[in-house]
Amino acid sequence: MKYVLGIDKGTSMIKSVIFDEAGSTVAVARRRVDVLHPQAGWHEEDPKRTWALCIETTREALATARLIGSDIAAIGITGHMGGAILVDAANLPVRNAIGWPDERAQSHLLKLEAEGALDGLFQISGNGLMPGNTALLLGWLAVHDPDSTARAATFLCAKDYLRLRLTGVAAIDPSDVSFVPGDIDGRTFSAELMRACGAEAWLERLPAIVASEKIAGHLQPEAAELTGLMEGTPVITGLGDGAAAALGIGALASGSAFTVLGTSCLNSLVLDGPHRAPHGLGFLFAMPLDQYVRILPNTSGTMTMDWFLERFGGPQHADGSWDFNAMEMAAAAIPPGAGGVLLLPYINGAGVLAPFADPLARGAFFGMSVHTTRDHLLRAVYEALCYSTRDCFAAMPEAPTSLKLSGGGAQSPFWGQLFADVCGVPIEIPESAESGALGVALLAGVAVGMWPDLEAAVQRTSRVSARYEPDPVQTKIYDGWFGLYQALRSTYRNFSSQRAALMEQA
Incomplete structure (x- = not known):
């Protein structure tokens, strides 16, 4: 072999x-x-x-x-x-x-x-x-x-x-x-x-x-x-x-939607041409087979979780590594809405590219009180990346009917179900957690004749390991929180330039 x-x-x-x-x-x-x-x-x-x-x-x-x-x-x-x-x-x-x-x-x-x-x-x-x-x-x-x-x-x-x-x-x-x-x-x-x-x-x-x-x-x-x-x-x-992630996930057909939950959260739609809508936002990349992938990213992605754990801590294994199972249990014990706390996950110093463009935009926790615990903030982090994904796809010219979720965070059943509930669409998890590496491996295999063409390679290797259906009750709850999330990010945008000017003075 x-x-x-x-x-x-x-x-x-x-x-x-x-x-x-x-x-x-x-x-x-x-x-x-x-x-x-x-x-x-x-x-x-x-x-x-x-x-x-x-x-x-x-x-x-x-x-x-x-x-x-x-x-x-x-x-x-x-x-x-x-x-x-x-x-x-x-x-x-x-x-x-x-x-x-x-x-x-x-x-x-x-x-x-x-x-x-x-x-x-x-x-x-x-x-x-x-x-x-x-x-x-x-x-x-x-x-x-x-x-x-x-x-x-x-x-x-x-x-x-x-x-x-x-x-x-x-x-x-x-x-x-x-x-x-x-x-x-x-x-x-x-x-x-x-x-x-x-x-x-x-x-x-x-x-x-x-x-x-x-x-x-x-x-x-x-x-x-x-x-x-x-x-x-x-x-x-x-x-x-x-x-590369599109190929590894098996998203070849025009209209295929997927999100790579990585350092930058890439909310992506495969296109049959270089279609630019929405104007001025996100990325448009050339792909093999004369196709394109339109991406509206949350440039902070899982960087947000890394930042939170570095600053606020969390459960750890004996070797000092983060215990994500314990974290998810703690977050799951908090009801939807994180005790009234919302996070705008805009911590990347490069700013925001979607669903609006503002290099000066920064993140914020909203809704904290004396009753807010670290677990409330933790759940708010999990929810925020789901909100940002829904926010980006809402700005796309075509709404997805299902969504493939890849990247390290996609291996979490808690997060997979949360994405389904917040976004209101079925979530499919590809079997391979390494979609980018698989995508270029498929191209390499085709180049030396392991598979006759890219379509055959994807068909042979693309498998789904898990599927999460949205819970209608939870989705309705999250519709309200998502509306508040959108209102907050629109309001906070008004302060980006003022904040930057004050920082310059300091």
């Missing part, structure tokens, strides 16, 4: 996952990404450390599966989108990698907004800009780090740097080009948009665009020795995580 390897370089975690011909997970290895904050609002990584973690997880996955390198037929890579990794002519990084949550280019974005340029740029790209977009970061670096800009031969996204280390090939795929952002109709870079973001110096140094499903290169001897994989193993170009 042959196997495929999917590598998923996420914002907070890097994973190497081995799948068999049925799409079943044979082994998975994870490491937490080392995030650096050299200045307030900066989000960086040491690319050498990230590559070392990729080596560790790949070797561990092979060992866990009791496989050798020659058992892996092909490799697919996905990664978080946006950000920028600058490499020189020798393919070496010239500075730390910058991640999409980075805030340093926010002043550039606000300047474009003040100039009234955002509508025109959205029309080109189908993407609402955020500070962590690659083009904005390149523009910032051109002004504030001209030395790195001068030494760089090109820029890459997260997955592309790992593929460079594996194969020596520097390239980018249409999905990551979408979030630079680029020309969504042409599925290529946009010179106009690069110039608007101050990144015109990069127009002569753009990475080659190679189709996501194509074999971009083969494993080089040094990488093979380090990872335990076989020299010459084919490596496809790959996909950004927002698009």
